[in-house]
Amino acid sequence: MQLSVVGSGYVGTTIAACFADLGHNVVNIDIDQEIVDTINDGEAPIHEDGLAEMIAKHAGPESTGRLRATTDYEEVLNTELTFLCLPTPANDDGSIDLSIMKAGAEQLGETLVEKNERHNVVVKSTVVPGTTEDTIAPLVAETGGKRLGDDLGVGMNPEFLREGSAVADFLDPDKVVLGADDDRTREQMGNVFAPLVERADDPPVVETATREAEMMKYANNAFLASKVSLANDLGNICKEHGVDMYEVADAMGLDERIARSFLNSGLGWGGSCFPKDTAAIIAAAESKRYDAPMLNAATEVNDRQPQRFLDLLDKHVDAEGKRIAVLGLAFKPGTDDIRNTRAVPVIDGLIHRGADVIAHDPVAVENMRDRYPDIEYASSVSEALEDANACLVVTDWDQYKVLDEEFDRMETPIVLDGRHCINRREGITYEGLTW
Numbered sequence: 001m002q003l004s005v006v007g008s009g010y011v012g013t014t015i016a017a018c019f020a021d022l023g024h025n026v027v028n029i030d031i032d033q034e035i036v037d038t039i040n041d042g043e044a045p046i047h048e049d050g051l052a053e054m055i056a057k058h059a060g061p062e063s064t065g066r067l068r069a070t071t072d073y074e075e076v077l078n079t080e081l082t083f084l085c086l087p088t089p090a091n092d093d094g095s096i097d098l099s100i101m102k103a104g105a106e107q108l109g110e111t112l113v114e115k116n117e118r119h120n121v122v123v124k125s126t127v128v129p130g131t132t133e134d135t136i137a138p139l140v141a142e143t144g145g146k147r148l149g150d151d152l153g154v155g156m157n158p159e160f161l162r163e164g165s166a167v168a169d170f171l172d173p174d175k176v177v178l179g180a181d182d183d184r185t186r187e188q189m190g191n192v193f194a195p196l197v198e199r200a201d202d203p204p205v206v207e208t209a210t211r212e213a214e215m216m217k218y219a220n221n222a223f224l225a226s227k228v229s230l231a232n233d234l235g236n237i238c239k240e241h242g243v244d245m246y247e248v249a250d251a252m253g254l255d256e257r258i259a260r261s262f263l264n265s266g267l268g269w270g271g272s273c274f275p276k277d278t279a280a281i282i283a284a285a286e287s288k289r290y291d292a293p294m295l296n297a298a299t300e301v302n303d304r305q306p307q308r309f310l311d312l313l314d315k316h317v318d319a320e321g322k323r324i325a326v327l328g329l330a331f332k333p334g335t336d337d338i339r340n341t342r343a344v345p346v347i348d349g350l351i352h353r354g355a356d357v358i359a360h361d362p363v364a365v366e367n368m369r370d371r372y373p374d375i376e377y378a379s380s381v382s383e384a385l386e387d388a389n390a391c392l393v394v395t396d397w398d399q400y401k402v403l404d405e406e407f408d409r410m411e412t413p414i415v416l417d418g419r420h421c422i423n424r425r426e427g428i429t430y431e432g433l434t435w
Protein backbone atom coordinates (compact mmCIF):
# COMPACT_ATOMS: atom_id res chain seq x y z
CA MET A 1 0.00 0.00 0.00
CA GLN A 2 0.93 3.65 -0.41
CA LEU A 3 1.17 5.20 3.06
CA SER A 4 2.02 8.64 4.42
CA VAL A 5 3.24 9.27 7.96
CA VAL A 6 3.07 12.84 9.28
CA GLY A 7 5.76 13.54 11.90
CA SER A 8 9.28 12.08 11.89
CA GLY A 9 9.88 11.84 15.62
CA TYR A 10 10.40 8.72 17.75
CA VAL A 11 7.10 7.22 16.66
CA GLY A 12 6.77 8.57 13.10
CA THR A 13 10.26 7.65 11.92
CA THR A 14 10.06 4.21 13.52
CA ILE A 15 6.72 3.27 12.02
CA ALA A 16 7.60 4.77 8.60
CA ALA A 17 10.79 2.69 8.41
CA CYS A 18 9.05 -0.46 9.73
CA PHE A 19 6.09 -0.18 7.34
CA ALA A 20 8.61 0.19 4.48
CA ASP A 21 10.33 -2.95 5.75
CA LEU A 22 6.97 -4.72 5.77
CA GLY A 23 6.57 -3.97 2.05
CA HIS A 24 4.54 -0.73 1.96
CA ASN A 25 5.67 2.38 0.08
CA VAL A 26 5.96 5.13 2.67
CA VAL A 27 6.42 8.88 2.54
CA ASN A 28 7.34 10.50 5.86
CA ILE A 29 6.39 14.19 6.20
CA ASP A 30 7.98 16.57 8.70
CA ILE A 31 8.39 20.34 8.94
CA ASP A 32 12.05 19.96 9.95
CA GLN A 33 14.23 20.05 6.82
CA GLU A 34 17.25 18.62 8.67
CA ILE A 35 15.31 15.51 9.74
CA VAL A 36 13.97 15.07 6.20
CA ASP A 37 17.47 15.34 4.69
CA THR A 38 18.87 12.88 7.22
CA ILE A 39 16.27 10.25 6.34
CA ASN A 40 16.73 10.81 2.60
CA ASP A 41 20.48 10.32 3.09
CA GLY A 42 19.61 6.87 4.47
CA GLU A 43 20.39 7.80 8.08
CA ALA A 44 18.38 7.80 11.32
CA PRO A 45 17.48 11.19 12.84
CA ILE A 46 17.19 9.61 16.32
CA HIS A 47 19.06 6.98 18.30
CA GLU A 48 17.05 3.70 18.26
CA ASP A 49 18.38 0.17 18.06
CA GLY A 50 18.07 -1.21 14.50
CA LEU A 51 16.57 1.98 13.06
CA ALA A 52 19.68 3.21 11.23
CA GLU A 53 20.04 -0.13 9.42
CA MET A 54 16.38 -0.15 8.45
CA ILE A 55 16.44 3.42 7.10
CA ALA A 56 19.63 2.65 5.16
CA LYS A 57 17.88 -0.38 3.68
CA HIS A 58 14.82 1.54 2.48
CA ALA A 59 15.86 5.19 2.00
CA GLY A 60 18.91 6.86 0.51
CA PRO A 61 21.30 5.55 -2.12
CA GLU A 62 21.18 1.86 -3.09
CA SER A 63 18.06 1.24 -1.00
CA THR A 64 14.74 -0.37 -1.92
CA GLY A 65 13.41 3.20 -2.27
CA ARG A 66 10.29 2.26 -0.29
CA LEU A 67 10.88 5.07 2.26
CA ARG A 68 11.14 8.76 1.43
CA ALA A 69 10.94 11.89 3.54
CA THR A 70 9.65 15.32 2.57
CA THR A 71 8.41 18.63 3.97
CA ASP A 72 5.71 18.74 1.29
CA TYR A 73 2.19 17.75 2.42
CA GLU A 74 1.16 17.44 -1.26
CA GLU A 75 2.84 14.01 -1.20
CA VAL A 76 -0.11 12.59 0.76
CA LEU A 77 -2.13 12.85 -2.45
CA ASN A 78 -0.32 9.80 -3.84
CA THR A 79 -1.13 7.73 -0.75
CA GLU A 80 -4.24 5.88 0.49
CA LEU A 81 -3.83 6.29 4.23
CA THR A 82 -2.10 8.84 6.47
CA PHE A 83 -0.87 8.26 10.04
CA LEU A 84 -0.71 11.39 12.23
CA CYS A 85 2.30 10.99 14.55
CA LEU A 86 2.50 14.53 15.88
CA PRO A 87 3.42 15.59 19.42
CA THR A 88 0.66 15.99 22.01
CA PRO A 89 2.47 17.84 24.82
CA ALA A 90 0.96 19.05 28.09
CA ASN A 91 -0.24 22.58 28.81
CA ASP A 92 1.00 24.20 32.04
CA ASP A 93 -2.04 22.80 33.90
CA GLY A 94 -1.28 19.26 32.67
CA SER A 95 -4.13 19.14 30.15
CA ILE A 96 -3.39 18.00 26.61
CA ASP A 97 -2.17 20.64 24.16
CA LEU A 98 -3.75 19.80 20.80
CA SER A 99 -2.41 22.81 18.89
CA ILE A 100 0.19 20.84 16.89
CA MET A 101 -2.32 18.07 16.12
CA LYS A 102 -4.87 20.62 14.95
CA ALA A 103 -2.30 22.42 12.77
CA GLY A 104 -1.30 19.10 11.19
CA ALA A 105 -4.92 18.00 10.68
CA GLU A 106 -5.76 21.33 9.08
CA GLN A 107 -2.77 21.19 6.75
CA LEU A 108 -3.71 17.63 5.82
CA GLY A 109 -7.32 18.63 5.15
CA GLU A 110 -6.29 21.58 2.97
CA THR A 111 -4.12 19.23 0.93
CA LEU A 112 -6.86 16.62 0.57
CA VAL A 113 -9.10 19.18 -1.18
CA GLU A 114 -7.27 18.17 -4.36
CA LYS A 115 -7.97 14.44 -3.91
CA ASN A 116 -11.08 12.88 -5.42
CA GLU A 117 -10.75 9.30 -4.15
CA ARG A 118 -11.45 8.27 -0.56
CA HIS A 119 -8.63 8.89 1.94
CA ASN A 120 -8.12 7.45 5.42
CA VAL A 121 -6.54 9.38 8.29
CA VAL A 122 -5.36 7.48 11.36
CA VAL A 123 -4.46 9.23 14.61
CA LYS A 124 -1.37 7.49 16.04
CA SER A 125 -0.58 10.19 18.60
CA THR A 126 -1.77 9.74 22.18
CA VAL A 127 -4.94 11.84 22.54
CA VAL A 128 -7.61 12.04 25.27
CA PRO A 129 -10.93 10.24 24.65
CA GLY A 130 -13.11 12.04 22.15
CA THR A 131 -10.30 13.93 20.38
CA THR A 132 -10.38 11.90 17.16
CA GLU A 133 -14.17 12.00 16.85
CA ASP A 134 -14.83 15.53 18.12
CA THR A 135 -11.75 17.47 16.97
CA ILE A 136 -9.56 15.76 14.35
CA ALA A 137 -12.23 14.14 12.15
CA PRO A 138 -14.39 17.30 11.78
CA LEU A 139 -11.29 19.44 11.20
CA VAL A 140 -9.95 17.29 8.35
CA ALA A 141 -13.44 16.93 6.88
CA GLU A 142 -14.23 20.66 6.98
CA THR A 143 -10.89 21.91 5.67
CA GLY A 144 -10.82 19.16 3.03
CA GLY A 145 -14.47 19.53 1.96
CA LYS A 146 -15.02 15.80 2.65
CA ARG A 147 -17.94 13.73 3.88
CA LEU A 148 -16.90 11.71 6.93
CA GLY A 149 -17.40 7.97 6.51
CA ASP A 150 -17.85 8.47 2.76
CA ASP A 151 -14.80 9.97 1.01
CA LEU A 152 -12.97 10.37 4.33
CA GLY A 153 -12.34 7.67 6.95
CA VAL A 154 -10.82 8.60 10.31
CA GLY A 155 -9.42 6.04 12.75
CA MET A 156 -7.31 5.81 15.91
CA ASN A 157 -4.43 3.37 16.36
CA PRO A 158 -2.59 3.87 19.69
CA GLU A 159 1.09 3.04 19.81
CA PHE A 160 2.64 1.06 22.68
CA LEU A 161 6.32 1.00 21.65
CA ARG A 162 8.99 1.98 24.19
CA GLU A 163 11.91 4.22 23.41
CA GLY A 164 15.18 2.32 23.31
CA SER A 165 13.45 -0.72 21.80
CA ALA A 166 11.08 1.09 19.43
CA VAL A 167 11.74 -1.00 16.31
CA ALA A 168 11.55 -4.35 18.09
CA ASP A 169 8.43 -3.32 20.02
CA PHE A 170 6.63 -2.05 16.93
CA LEU A 171 7.39 -5.16 14.90
CA ASP A 172 6.50 -7.56 17.71
CA PRO A 173 3.65 -5.95 19.67
CA ASP A 174 1.66 -7.49 22.53
CA LYS A 175 -1.47 -6.21 20.81
CA VAL A 176 -2.61 -4.12 17.86
CA VAL A 177 -5.56 -1.79 18.54
CA LEU A 178 -7.61 -0.69 15.54
CA GLY A 179 -10.12 2.00 16.51
CA ALA A 180 -12.61 3.35 13.99
CA ASP A 181 -16.18 4.50 13.96
CA ASP A 182 -16.91 2.89 10.58
CA ASP A 183 -16.13 -0.59 9.26
CA ARG A 184 -14.49 0.54 6.01
CA THR A 185 -11.82 2.51 7.83
CA ARG A 186 -11.15 -0.31 10.30
CA GLU A 187 -10.87 -2.78 7.44
CA GLN A 188 -8.34 -0.56 5.65
CA MET A 189 -6.34 -0.22 8.88
CA GLY A 190 -6.37 -4.01 9.12
CA ASN A 191 -4.91 -4.22 5.60
CA VAL A 192 -2.05 -1.90 6.60
CA PHE A 193 -1.24 -4.09 9.61
CA ALA A 194 -1.73 -7.46 7.86
CA PRO A 195 1.99 -7.96 6.98
CA LEU A 196 2.98 -7.00 10.54
CA VAL A 197 0.45 -9.37 12.10
CA GLU A 198 1.79 -12.14 9.87
CA ARG A 199 5.46 -11.43 10.63
CA ALA A 200 4.81 -11.03 14.38
CA ASP A 201 3.12 -14.42 14.56
CA ASP A 202 -0.47 -13.32 15.11
CA PRO A 203 -0.59 -10.88 18.03
CA PRO A 204 -4.14 -10.16 19.28
CA VAL A 205 -5.86 -7.52 17.13
CA VAL A 206 -8.38 -5.50 19.15
CA GLU A 207 -11.08 -3.96 16.96
CA THR A 208 -12.90 -1.15 18.67
CA ALA A 209 -14.25 2.42 18.37
CA THR A 210 -12.01 5.50 18.44
CA ARG A 211 -12.88 6.61 22.02
CA GLU A 212 -12.06 3.18 23.48
CA ALA A 213 -8.85 3.03 21.45
CA GLU A 214 -7.80 6.42 22.83
CA MET A 215 -8.55 5.36 26.41
CA MET A 216 -6.75 2.01 26.03
CA LYS A 217 -3.52 3.94 25.49
CA TYR A 218 -3.96 6.12 28.60
CA ALA A 219 -5.08 3.16 30.70
CA ASN A 220 -1.95 1.24 29.65
CA ASN A 221 0.45 4.07 30.51
CA ALA A 222 -1.41 5.01 33.71
CA PHE A 223 -1.29 1.42 34.90
CA LEU A 224 2.43 1.01 34.18
CA ALA A 225 3.36 4.36 35.75
CA SER A 226 1.25 3.52 38.82
CA LYS A 227 2.85 0.09 39.06
CA VAL A 228 6.31 1.69 39.23
CA SER A 229 5.04 4.22 41.79
CA LEU A 230 3.58 1.48 43.96
CA ALA A 231 6.93 -0.33 43.75
CA ASN A 232 8.59 2.93 44.84
CA ASP A 233 6.14 3.44 47.70
CA LEU A 234 6.84 -0.12 48.89
CA GLY A 235 10.56 0.40 48.23
CA ASN A 236 10.61 3.50 50.45
CA ILE A 237 8.98 1.48 53.22
CA CYS A 238 11.52 -1.30 52.65
CA LYS A 239 14.43 1.15 52.90
CA GLU A 240 13.20 2.48 56.24
CA HIS A 241 13.05 -1.08 57.59
CA GLY A 242 16.37 -2.26 56.16
CA VAL A 243 14.61 -4.52 53.65
CA ASP A 244 15.81 -5.06 50.06
CA MET A 245 12.88 -4.14 47.77
CA TYR A 246 14.49 -5.98 44.84
CA GLU A 247 14.30 -9.30 46.68
CA VAL A 248 10.70 -8.47 47.57
CA ALA A 249 9.89 -7.53 43.94
CA ASP A 250 11.40 -10.79 42.66
CA ALA A 251 9.09 -12.74 44.94
CA MET A 252 6.05 -10.57 44.12
CA GLY A 253 6.73 -11.09 40.42
CA LEU A 254 6.40 -14.86 40.79
CA ASP A 255 2.68 -14.34 41.29
CA GLU A 256 1.41 -14.29 37.72
CA ARG A 257 -1.37 -11.87 38.68
CA ILE A 258 1.38 -9.34 39.50
CA ALA A 259 4.30 -10.11 37.07
CA ARG A 260 7.88 -8.92 37.66
CA SER A 261 8.06 -6.22 34.97
CA PHE A 262 7.74 -2.54 36.01
CA LEU A 263 8.50 -3.34 39.65
CA ASN A 264 12.00 -1.87 39.46
CA SER A 265 11.98 0.73 42.19
CA GLY A 266 14.36 3.68 42.42
CA LEU A 267 14.33 7.13 40.88
CA GLY A 268 10.95 6.66 39.22
CA TRP A 269 9.54 7.36 35.80
CA GLY A 270 10.52 10.08 33.36
CA GLY A 271 10.37 10.30 29.60
CA SER A 272 8.22 11.96 27.02
CA CYS A 273 5.06 10.03 27.82
CA PHE A 274 4.37 8.72 31.36
CA PRO A 275 4.56 12.21 32.95
CA LYS A 276 2.52 14.03 30.29
CA ASP A 277 0.03 11.20 29.77
CA THR A 278 -0.77 10.75 33.47
CA ALA A 279 -1.13 14.55 33.75
CA ALA A 280 -3.39 14.67 30.67
CA ILE A 281 -5.73 11.91 31.79
CA ILE A 282 -5.93 13.43 35.31
CA ALA A 283 -6.82 16.79 33.70
CA ALA A 284 -9.35 15.08 31.41
CA ALA A 285 -10.91 13.42 34.48
CA GLU A 286 -11.01 16.75 36.32
CA SER A 287 -12.76 18.39 33.37
CA LYS A 288 -15.58 15.93 34.16
CA ARG A 289 -15.28 16.69 37.92
CA TYR A 290 -13.52 13.42 38.85
CA ASP A 291 -10.29 13.87 40.81
CA ALA A 292 -8.50 10.53 40.00
CA PRO A 293 -6.98 9.92 43.48
CA MET A 294 -4.87 6.89 42.48
CA LEU A 295 -3.18 8.67 39.58
CA ASN A 296 -2.55 11.78 41.67
CA ALA A 297 -0.89 9.62 44.32
CA ALA A 298 1.23 7.84 41.68
CA THR A 299 2.46 11.23 40.46
CA GLU A 300 3.19 12.43 44.00
CA VAL A 301 5.29 9.35 44.82
CA ASN A 302 7.17 9.78 41.56
CA ASP A 303 7.89 13.45 42.15
CA ARG A 304 9.40 12.67 45.57
CA GLN A 305 11.99 10.05 44.54
CA PRO A 306 14.72 12.45 43.27
CA GLN A 307 14.50 14.38 46.57
CA ARG A 308 14.91 11.12 48.52
CA PHE A 309 18.00 10.40 46.40
CA LEU A 310 19.46 13.82 47.22
CA ASP A 311 18.66 13.22 50.92
CA LEU A 312 20.69 10.02 50.68
CA LEU A 313 23.62 12.02 49.30
CA ASP A 314 23.32 14.53 52.16
CA LYS A 315 23.57 11.64 54.61
CA HIS A 316 26.98 10.70 53.19
CA VAL A 317 28.60 13.94 52.08
CA ASP A 318 28.21 17.71 52.23
CA ALA A 319 28.18 18.32 48.46
CA GLU A 320 29.17 21.99 48.58
CA GLY A 321 32.37 22.50 46.61
CA LYS A 322 32.69 18.74 46.11
CA ARG A 323 33.10 16.93 42.82
CA ILE A 324 29.97 14.81 42.29
CA ALA A 325 29.73 12.44 39.32
CA VAL A 326 26.32 11.81 37.73
CA LEU A 327 26.18 8.60 35.69
CA GLY A 328 23.32 8.62 33.18
CA LEU A 329 21.37 11.53 31.71
CA ALA A 330 18.86 9.82 29.40
CA PHE A 331 15.44 9.10 30.96
CA LYS A 332 16.13 5.39 30.46
CA PRO A 333 18.85 3.29 28.81
CA GLY A 334 18.93 2.80 25.04
CA THR A 335 17.86 6.31 24.11
CA ASP A 336 19.31 9.82 23.82
CA ASP A 337 15.95 11.28 24.95
CA ILE A 338 16.23 13.50 28.02
CA ARG A 339 12.61 14.65 28.18
CA ASN A 340 11.54 14.60 31.85
CA THR A 341 14.65 12.64 32.80
CA ARG A 342 15.20 12.19 36.54
CA ALA A 343 18.70 13.54 35.91
CA VAL A 344 17.26 17.07 35.83
CA PRO A 345 15.95 17.27 39.42
CA VAL A 346 19.09 15.45 40.57
CA ILE A 347 21.45 17.91 38.80
CA ASP A 348 19.31 20.88 39.95
CA GLY A 349 19.68 19.62 43.54
CA LEU A 350 23.45 19.30 43.14
CA ILE A 351 23.78 22.79 41.65
CA HIS A 352 21.63 24.13 44.50
CA ARG A 353 24.06 22.53 46.97
CA GLY A 354 27.03 24.20 45.27
CA ALA A 355 28.53 20.93 43.98
CA ASP A 356 30.84 20.65 40.97
CA VAL A 357 28.85 18.35 38.70
CA ILE A 358 30.57 16.07 36.21
CA ALA A 359 28.11 14.12 34.08
CA HIS A 360 28.40 11.10 31.82
CA ASP A 361 26.03 9.40 29.40
CA PRO A 362 26.87 7.17 26.43
CA VAL A 363 24.56 9.03 24.00
CA ALA A 364 22.57 11.84 25.67
CA VAL A 365 25.33 14.36 26.49
CA GLU A 366 24.71 16.59 23.48
CA ASN A 367 21.00 16.89 24.30
CA MET A 368 21.80 17.73 27.94
CA ARG A 369 24.44 20.32 27.05
CA ASP A 370 21.72 22.69 25.82
CA ARG A 371 20.03 22.55 29.22
CA TYR A 372 23.17 22.67 31.38
CA PRO A 373 25.93 24.36 29.36
CA ASP A 374 27.99 25.09 32.48
CA ILE A 375 28.42 21.67 34.10
CA GLU A 376 31.30 19.40 33.13
CA TYR A 377 30.76 16.45 30.76
CA ALA A 378 33.05 13.44 30.76
CA SER A 379 33.68 11.36 27.67
CA SER A 380 34.18 8.18 29.70
CA VAL A 381 33.02 6.84 33.06
CA SER A 382 36.62 6.72 34.28
CA GLU A 383 37.01 10.43 33.51
CA ALA A 384 33.75 11.19 35.37
CA LEU A 385 34.85 9.25 38.44
CA GLU A 386 38.39 10.66 38.58
CA ASP A 387 38.80 12.38 41.98
CA ALA A 388 35.02 12.44 42.57
CA ASN A 389 33.72 12.65 46.13
CA ALA A 390 30.52 10.78 45.33
CA CYS A 391 28.82 9.17 42.37
CA LEU A 392 25.07 9.20 41.69
CA VAL A 393 23.78 6.54 39.29
CA VAL A 394 20.69 7.89 37.50
CA THR A 395 20.24 5.72 34.38
CA ASP A 396 20.70 1.93 34.27
CA TRP A 397 22.87 1.69 31.16
CA ASP A 398 24.37 -1.80 30.66
CA GLN A 399 27.89 -0.36 30.68
CA TYR A 400 27.38 0.86 34.27
CA LYS A 401 26.40 -2.64 35.40
CA VAL A 402 29.96 -3.91 34.86
CA LEU A 403 31.80 -1.03 36.56
CA ASP A 404 34.40 -2.17 39.06
CA GLU A 405 37.96 -0.81 39.43
CA GLU A 406 36.80 2.47 37.84
CA PHE A 407 35.50 3.38 41.31
CA ASP A 408 39.08 3.22 42.66
CA ARG A 409 39.75 6.53 40.88
CA MET A 410 37.36 8.35 43.20
CA GLU A 411 38.63 10.61 45.96
CA THR A 412 36.01 9.13 48.30
CA PRO A 413 34.27 6.10 46.77
CA ILE A 414 30.68 6.82 47.81
CA VAL A 415 28.38 5.20 45.25
CA LEU A 416 24.66 5.94 45.47
CA ASP A 417 22.56 3.87 43.13
CA GLY A 418 19.19 5.17 41.93
CA ARG A 419 18.59 2.21 39.59
CA HIS A 420 19.92 -0.97 41.23
CA CYS A 421 22.60 -1.46 38.60
CA ILE A 422 25.96 -1.33 40.40
CA ASN A 423 27.60 -4.38 41.93
CA ARG A 424 28.44 -3.90 45.61
CA ARG A 425 32.06 -4.69 46.38
CA GLU A 426 34.77 -4.20 48.95
CA GLY A 427 36.34 -0.76 48.96
CA ILE A 428 33.29 1.30 48.03
CA THR A 429 30.58 2.77 50.23
CA TYR A 430 27.47 1.64 48.39
CA GLU A 431 23.86 2.53 49.09
CA GLY A 432 20.75 1.99 47.01
CA LEU A 433 17.66 4.17 47.02
CA THR A 434 15.14 1.46 47.98
CA TRP A 435 17.28 -1.51 48.98
Ligand SMILES: NC(=O)C1=CN([C@@H]2O[C@H](COP(=O)(O)OP(=O)(O)OC[C@H]3O[C@@H](n4cnc5c(N)ncnc54)[C@H](O)[C@@H]3O)[C@@H](O)[C@H]2O)C=CC1
Pocket (backbone or CB within 6 Å): 006, 007, 008, 009, 010, 011, 012, 029, 030, 031, 032, 035, 085, 086, 087, 088, 100, 103, 104, 107, 124, 125, 126, 127, 159, 160, 161, 162, 163, 272, 273
Ligand atom coordinates in the same frame (compact mmCIF):
# COMPACT_ATOMS: atom_id res chain seq x y z
N1 LIG B 1 7.98 8.61 22.07
C1 LIG B 1 7.37 7.47 22.31
O1 LIG B 1 7.98 6.49 22.74
C2 LIG B 1 5.89 7.32 22.09
C3 LIG B 1 5.10 8.41 21.75
N2 LIG B 1 3.75 8.25 21.57
C4 LIG B 1 2.93 9.39 21.17
O2 LIG B 1 3.19 9.67 19.78
C5 LIG B 1 3.10 11.08 19.52
C6 LIG B 1 4.39 11.56 18.89
O3 LIG B 1 5.43 11.40 19.82
P1 LIG B 1 6.98 11.44 19.40
O4 LIG B 1 7.21 10.65 18.17
O5 LIG B 1 7.72 11.10 20.63
O6 LIG B 1 7.15 13.00 19.06
P2 LIG B 1 8.48 13.76 18.64
O7 LIG B 1 8.46 15.06 19.35
O8 LIG B 1 9.66 12.86 18.76
O9 LIG B 1 8.29 14.02 17.06
C7 LIG B 1 7.31 14.79 16.49
C8 LIG B 1 7.73 15.27 15.09
O10 LIG B 1 6.65 16.01 14.52
C9 LIG B 1 7.20 17.08 13.75
N3 LIG B 1 6.18 18.10 13.52
C10 LIG B 1 5.72 19.07 14.37
N4 LIG B 1 4.72 19.75 13.77
C11 LIG B 1 4.53 19.23 12.54
C12 LIG B 1 3.63 19.49 11.46
N5 LIG B 1 2.70 20.45 11.52
N6 LIG B 1 3.73 18.73 10.35
C13 LIG B 1 4.66 17.74 10.25
N7 LIG B 1 5.53 17.46 11.23
C14 LIG B 1 5.47 18.18 12.35
C15 LIG B 1 8.39 17.54 14.58
O11 LIG B 1 9.32 18.27 13.78
C16 LIG B 1 8.94 16.20 15.11
O12 LIG B 1 9.95 15.68 14.25
C17 LIG B 1 2.76 11.72 20.88
O13 LIG B 1 1.37 11.86 20.98
C18 LIG B 1 3.25 10.69 21.88
O14 LIG B 1 2.54 10.77 23.10
C19 LIG B 1 3.15 7.02 21.68
C20 LIG B 1 3.89 5.91 21.99
C21 LIG B 1 5.32 5.96 22.22
Ligand SMILES: O=C(O)[C@H]1O[C@H](OP(=O)(O)OP(=O)(O)OC[C@H]2O[C@@H](n3ccc(=O)[nH]c3=O)[C@H](O)[C@@H]2O)[C@H](O)[C@@H](O)[C@@H]1O
Pocket (backbone or CB within 6 Å): 126, 159, 160, 161, 162, 163, 164, 221, 224, 228, 261, 262, 263, 264, 265, 266, 267, 268, 269, 270, 271, 272, 273, 274, 331, 332
Ligand atom coordinates in the same frame (compact mmCIF):
# COMPACT_ATOMS: atom_id res chain seq x y z
O1 LIG C 1 3.53 6.18 25.47
C1 LIG C 1 4.73 6.04 25.41
O2 LIG C 1 5.52 6.88 24.98
C2 LIG C 1 5.39 4.81 25.91
O3 LIG C 1 5.66 5.01 27.32
C3 LIG C 1 6.37 3.94 27.92
O4 LIG C 1 7.60 3.72 27.26
P1 LIG C 1 8.92 4.60 27.55
O5 LIG C 1 8.54 5.86 28.25
O6 LIG C 1 9.65 4.68 26.28
O7 LIG C 1 9.82 3.73 28.53
P2 LIG C 1 9.54 2.70 29.74
O8 LIG C 1 10.41 1.54 29.56
O9 LIG C 1 8.11 2.45 29.96
O10 LIG C 1 10.10 3.55 30.97
C4 LIG C 1 9.47 4.74 31.41
C5 LIG C 1 10.12 5.24 32.67
O11 LIG C 1 9.81 4.37 33.76
C6 LIG C 1 11.00 3.99 34.43
N1 LIG C 1 10.82 2.61 34.96
C7 LIG C 1 10.37 1.61 34.17
C8 LIG C 1 10.19 0.34 34.65
C9 LIG C 1 10.46 0.07 36.00
O12 LIG C 1 10.32 -1.06 36.52
N2 LIG C 1 10.91 1.09 36.77
C10 LIG C 1 11.10 2.36 36.30
O13 LIG C 1 11.50 3.28 37.05
C11 LIG C 1 12.11 4.09 33.39
O14 LIG C 1 13.36 4.26 33.98
C12 LIG C 1 11.66 5.30 32.61
O15 LIG C 1 12.11 6.49 33.23
C13 LIG C 1 5.53 2.65 27.79
O16 LIG C 1 6.26 1.55 28.36
C14 LIG C 1 5.22 2.37 26.33
O17 LIG C 1 4.35 1.22 26.23
C15 LIG C 1 4.51 3.58 25.73
O18 LIG C 1 4.25 3.39 24.35
